[in-house]
Amino acid sequence: MSTVLWIIFYPIIAFAIGVILLGYGRKFNARVQRRYGPPIQQVFYDILKLMSKRTNISHGWMHDTALVMLLGGTLLTLYFIPVPGFDFFSGYGDFLVVMYILLIPSLGMALGVGETANPNGSIGISRALQMLAGYDIPFALTFIGMAILAGTTNFSEIIALQQAEGIFGWGLMTNPFLGVAALIALHGMMGEKPFEVMVAPHEIATGPMTEMGGKYLGMMMIQHALNVVIELTIYINLFLGGAANWASYLVKLFVLMTLILSVNALFGRFRVDDAVRFMWKVPLVLAVIGVLIIIL
Amino acid sequence: MSEKLTQRKAWDIVLDKLTKRSLWMLHYCTGCGAIELPPTMTSRYDMERFGISAMVTPRQADILLITGYLSVKTLQRVILTYEQMQAPKYVIGFGSCTINGGMYWNSYATIKSLDQYLPVELYIAGCMPRPEAIISSFTELIDRIGRGEANSWQDYYDNYDFYKKNQEHVFGEINTYVDIKDDKVKFGI
Numbered sequence A: 001m002s003t004v005l006w007i008i009f010y011p012i013i014a015f016a017i018g019v020i021l022l023g024y025g026r027k028f029n030a031r032v033q034r035r036y037g038p039p040i041q042q043v044f045y046d047i048l049k050l051m052s053k054r055t056n057i058s059h060g061w062m063h064d065t066a067l068v069m070l071l072g073g074t075l076l077t078l079y080f081i082p083v084p085g086f087d088f089f090s091g092y093g094d095f096l097v098v099m100y101i102l103l104i105p106s107l108g109m110a111l112g113v114g115e116t117a118n119p120n121g122s123i124g125i126s127r128a129l130q131m132l133a134g135y136d137i138p139f140a141l142t143f144i145g146m147a148i149l150a151g152t153t154n155f156s157e158i159i160a161l162q163q164a165e166g167i168f169g170w171g172l173m174t175n176p177f178l179g180v181a182a183l184i185a186l187h188g189m190m191g192e193k194p195f196e197v198m199v200a201p202h203e204i205a206t207g208p209m210t211e212m213g214g215k216y217l218g219m220m221m222i223q224h225a226l227n228v229v230i231e232l233t234i235y236i237n238l239f240l241g242g243a244a245n246w247a248s249y250l251v252k253l254f255v256l257m258t259l260i261l262s263v264n265a266l267f268g269r270f271r272v273d274d275a276v277r278f279m280w281k282v283p284l285v286l287a288v289i290g291v292l293i294i295i296l
Numbered sequence B: 001m002s003e004k005l006t007q008r009k010a011w012d013i014v015l016d017k018l019t020k021r022s023l024w025m026l027h028y029c030t031g032c033g034a035i036e037l038p039p040t041m042t043s044r045y046d047m048e049r050f051g052i053s054a055m056v057t058p059r060q061a062d063i064l065l066i067t068g069y070l071s072v073k074t075l076q077r078v079i080l081t082y083e084q085m086q087a088p089k090y091v092i093g094f095g096s097c098t099i100n101g102g103m104y105w106n107s108y109a110t111i112k113s114l115d116q117y118l119p120v121e122l123y124i125a126g127c128m129p130r131p132e133a134i135i136s137s138f139t140e141l142i143d144r145i146g147r148g149e150a151n152s153w154q155d156y157y158d159n160y161d162f163y164k165k166n167q168e169h170v171f172g173e174i175n176t177y178v179d180i181k182d183d184k185v186k187f188g189i
């Protein structure tokens, strides 16, 4: 019974957390720039406004379908990642499944933006795929390392193993190389500065979102809010010992988000080739060292 | 008009109260007034505290801020931009050049009154208006949206022939790739 309730309400809870995290991010940025900043629920207003637009331009049926793929793929991923109290689906799909379905939203976006035929959008998509090649290899490697260390690819078992030994059992403590490599890869995955090459408002006019208006953009923002929660939760589950209860889960989410936002506030933007080169130089080398330490 | 207002559903009233807190602005800055925008956005006046942030493409924007004079050529671009925006959309004329031509009154190359060509929601008087004036116009716009009175954009759909005639009078025929009359029927505006 509680599983059914979780399945129904978990996306709503995750959406609420994501909206608050994003609002917190905007407030944080504003404070760093010595501004007062928008209220913390600002992202909710934005989404509501976009969803209540009176006109919506569709560029064709792929443009419409892509949004469903985008949101559907994200919701699917959300279910496979265990959070405190809800790990029903993670028994049926391990990290490999998550790595695989994480690509569905990007694919959907690529198809949809392709149909809008906007050059800025196409550049944005090509940049997104280049970045994917940059951060996905170190991220997959860190996971392979953790799987060898734990002897399993199941999220729940990895979490249980880490929690058995308290804070010193956390992946970040048992193998700091992998932890740091995954943190940098996570930063690239979230597309925060200095890896903001995909959106880059001042260069390519928000890339994939250029032709998106009204409800289309609203759906993309909902997806973004869910995606933030997904990416942070993957890292928490692998390297910060998961979370035993919701209080510690929320604390870990906010601490990790603050860390990423602080880096985001300090840096400018890499060029896309520099970003990929950085990803293949620093986190990849760290991840290889981490895996070697475990094997040898 | 008042007929329409009394018939507004309760849901619309609630929605107006919430959505007025989020306005995205596209600034069309060929006039001199653009120099007043950076202080409005940054820490001195910080317009983001009202939920107003700058956007980069017309598809995402709600406010079209026209800073200063428009030549006949740039007017074409403004109209192309305006028609790509998604309704509800608000045009704000910024500076005396958009109101009556300002100091370019005698110029052969600029248009005089913006509201002949686009439905203007608000004008900000001054040459050039200070950031305080911009902020006060934004809060005025927010109040109007909250009361459900910011309906100037519907005028473009209702009186398209009037605007189209004026536009063609200055630069002849152009293809904007947006069928306003078709949209009016399709979206029930």
Ligand code: SF4
Residues within 6 Å of the ligand: B031, B032, B033, B067, B068, B069, B094, B095, B096, B097, B098, B102, B103, B104, B126, B127, B128
């Ligand atoms: S109103 Fe004044 S400041 Fe603005 S564009 Fe005209 S001349 Fe320039």
